[in-house]
Amino acid sequence: MKINSDSSLVLQKFFGNNQTLIQASSPGRMDVMGGIADYSGSMVLQMPIKEKAIVTIGIRNYNQLHIKSLDIQTNNEVYIDLDELPLEYEQARLYLQNIDGGDWASYIIGVYLVLSNEKKVNLGGLDILIDSNVPVGKGVSSSAAIEVATLKAMTELFSINLAATDLPKFAQKAENLVVGAPCGLMDQLASFFGENNKLLPILCQPDKIHNLVEIPENLYFVGIDSGVRHSVGGASYGEVRTAAFMGYSIIAQKSGIPKERIQELSNDEIPFNGFLSNISPSMFESNFARSLNSMYGKDFIHDFGGITDQLSTIKADVFYNINACTQHPIYENHRVTTFLELLKNLSEANYSAILPIMGELMYQSHESYNKCGLGNEMTDKIVSMARKKGYDSGIYGAKITGGGSGGTVCLMVYGEKGLNASKELFANYQKQTNQSSLVFFE
Known part of the structure; x- marks a missing residue:
């Protein structure tokens, strides 16, 4: 939306008096079910939170990006000479690592580069002001909110039309290739398509958006921050992701794909269309589970070659928990789809029978995170406190969210009693x- 001339004092101080400004906003999101199974093709259930990122953009007369964040205390203002900024993503990532403020500014500069490159447009110099109250490191997609809001403002400012899920895909590409975080597409899709008081089902193969589902009256999803900072770029998340794709590679080879060809074939040519979540739990247990042994990266490379995921790197001296990390998305997809069907059939008449089952699915998901290595003693504490309060308190389930290793725990509660509890x-x-x-x- 356009900003009127009587905008806030902050905007007046940052932008010129005669600049045409465009402002866009996008919320953070809470992962109710699905989480790290997104990169393996699972169904996920996402919900926007009230906290959001607001991005205001105006055209700058210089061939320069001037970016300021109101939410950062130090190095919160960055100037980027566009004549010096590499257009190639990897080179841009390395360039931004070596400038003050490049860590947080890379999310904005990343989407600027992706939009320029993918749409073949010269965006020129811009003034960009970021004002976000989506907390960083809490597992509620602060980065996706900023990326999506920035792209929404840029596309409106330059009248660039994007089809269907292109905007979230551009945002993910920026985070993967410029920021260097191997996130799935779930966060950006949720930030872009989510609506208040509804759950957004996404089949992450990679971007199949299902109809929004109304959250039934008196049912609430509450997020409690553990106080432990979560990072999708952390080594454990990357290792869990890598281990899942190692497991897929073993399964594909057991299904008849030569290891020399595993990285050459398209998803249409490999088993289960390349997604672990297309394997049923029973098929996994009967056909594949006993073949998945944990091992060092160097042993996997020797025995099985490579993997299909371009964002994962197999490290020779890392010991990978292949079985648990492969099992998680297979069982999680089953848990999410079951949870969704139960939710659709929830009513005042049957909630006491259905909510305990849904809650158990959340508790199972949480323990599966722990088996993968993405748990944390503080998130475990919150889940344990929720379980101890029990159904009589109105609290029916709890699980760690998003990428795990800290961050936020999602509670499912019923009625005022559950909210108070x-x-x-x-x-x-x-x-x-x-x-x-x-x-x-x-």
């Missing part, structure tokens, strides 16, 4: 841990 849990958690935590309500 979750608030009490949150207060007790803060008191016991001295964490400066946050709570995210639906």
Whole structure:
């Protein structure tokens, strides 16, 4: 949307008096079910949170990007000479690593480069102001919110039309190739397509958006921040992702694909269309589970060659938990689809029978994260506190969200009783841990 001339003092100080400004916003998201199974083709259920990123953009007279974030205390203003910025993604990533503020600015510069390159347009110099209250490192997609909002503002400013899911895909490409974080597409899709009081089902193969599902009356999903910073770029997330694709490679070869060809063939030519989540749990257990042994990267390379995921790197001296990381998306897809069907059939008349089953699916998902190595003692504590309160309190389920290894825990609660119990849990958690935590309500 356009910004009127009577905009805030902050905007007036940052932009020129006669600049035409475009502003766009996009929310963070909470992962209710699905999480790290997105890169393996699972169904996921996502919900926007009230916190959002607001990006305001105006055309700059110089061939330069001037970017400022109101949410960062130091190095919060960056100037990028576009004559010096590499157009190739890998070179741009290395360039941004060596400038002050390049770490956070790479999300904005990344989408600028992707939009320029993919649409073959010269965007020129821009003034870009970021104002986001989506907290960083809490597992609620602060980066996707900024990327999507920035792209929305840029495409409106330059009247660039994008088809269907192109905008989220461009945002993901920026994070993968310029920022260097191997995230799936789930976060960007959720930030772009999510709607309040609804769950967004996405079949991540890679971007099949299903109809939004109304959250039934009196059912709430509450996020409690563990106080432990989550990072999708962390080594554990990358290793879990790599291990899942190692497992897929073993399964594909057991299904008849020569290891020399595993990286050459398209998804149409390899088993299960390249997605672990297309394998049923029973088929996995009967045909493949016993073939998946944990091993060092160097042994996998020797025995099985490569993997199909271009964002994963097999490290020779890392020991990979292949079985658990392969099993997770297979079972998670089954859990998510079951959870979704139960949700669609939930009513006041049957909630006491259905909600415990849905909650159990959330608890199973949480434990599966732990088996993969993406758990954390603080998120475990919140889940344990939720389980201890039990159904009588109105709390029916809890699980770690997003990429794991800290971040936020999602609670499923029913009625005012459940909301009050979750608030009490949150207060007790803060008191016991001295964490400066946050709570995210639906």
